[in-house]
């Protein structure tokens with residue numbers, strides 16, 4: 001960010017700004033209660049999304065009726081506004097866009113997030129309009145990317161700027177990651193009246209990545225390696241912060257947030273390098289025993305989300321899973337898409353499986369994973385009342401699709417994170433899951449070499465293990 005740019009605006013634009021803000025607030029409220037278009041790219045500010053003009057009775061969607069966190073990444077400046085000029089003559093706007101794109105790529109590949117950019121090319125956007133894009137989409141976090149500038153070329157370091165108090169935890173989560181990853185001075189978090197932030201209705205921060213006016217810092221920030229490190233750190237900071245939140249949660253009252261009606265994607269990243277391996281759709285007689293043997297050889301306890309109809313067909317395998325100390329979850333009876341079935345059918349799918357599992361392994365699980373990870377809010381609310389924690393995943397190996405072992409490992413390396421939950425399958429799939437078994441061996445040794453330990457979902461999320469009582 002450069003001093004010449006209007007980070008803080010004064011009097012003349014104040015009235016315009018207030019008018020725009022009232023418009024933005026009205027739009028935000030209106031949109032929040034209607035289906036939000038899932039089309040990529042920024043929502044045009046001049047037109048309401050489809051459905052907004054209807055009665056809203058049939059398709060009204062609660063603001064939190066979604067499974068993924070929405071992040072808006074804002075590449076600062078652009079177009080006629082180049083931002084700062086670095087020592088080398090490079091423009092800040094180009095650095096901002098390049099770094100923003102790398103962050104975007106990471107978030108996009110992570111099943112926990114949906115992500116949008118305020119700009120993906122060299123164009124000028126007003127500060128208020130950047131925030132308005134995030135507001136209209138009801139985003140969970142807004143992260144604006146900048147490079148810093150100062151007349152003294154000796155000044156260095158990262159700082160995270162925020163406006164409202166509710167943005168402080170996000171600022172702190174990023175501050176913990178970014179300076180350390182870049183190996184430069186940590187200038188801390190700073191509160192101020194920044195237009196782009198105070199116009200945003202969700203936690204919002206500016207990342208002043210480093211000083212483009214410091215020669216060494218500039219060349220590091222402009223390098224591929226420096227930007228990759230910064231992108232990874234910002235991605236991890238956003239993820240660490242949101243791990244403790246509920247998608248759409250900032251728009252909800254505190255009481256709703258505390259009611260426990262949430263979908264778990266991962267555990268806390270603050271508890272060291274712990275991950276949970278999970279296996280869906282079993283048990284069967286072919287793949288499941290191979291997985292169990294590998295886990296046993298490595299002394300690892302994992303979590304199996306089982307289907308009622310497969311437990312019925314392979315009760316001994318379900319018993320073996322329980323006996324070997326793995327956590328067990330309910331994955332429905334016959335793997336329907338819960339979006340497509342009635343509430344009554346959904347509850348029956350779950351209850352029949354709970355009953356059979358109790359008869360087979362001796363207890364009723366307290367974990368549930370919806371088939372395809374898909375669940376509407378009304379069903380989530382009902383399931384949460386059934387003493388079931390709803391658990392999805394952060395690392396999708398795509399193993400069911402028949403991809404190669406190498407492809408599975410690539411996805412793991414890209415998505416793994418302390419506190420993460422890895423999804424694989426123990427039955428079904430294309431090619432009989434032959435690569436799942438091989439990938440599991442590699443995954444265990446590779447992640448161990450990186451210092452990861454393996455825990456069950458119950459341990460990761462600090463849930464009681466029902467079999468123990």
Ligand SMILES: [Zn+2]
Nearest residue numbers: 280281371372
């Ligand atoms: Zn499944």
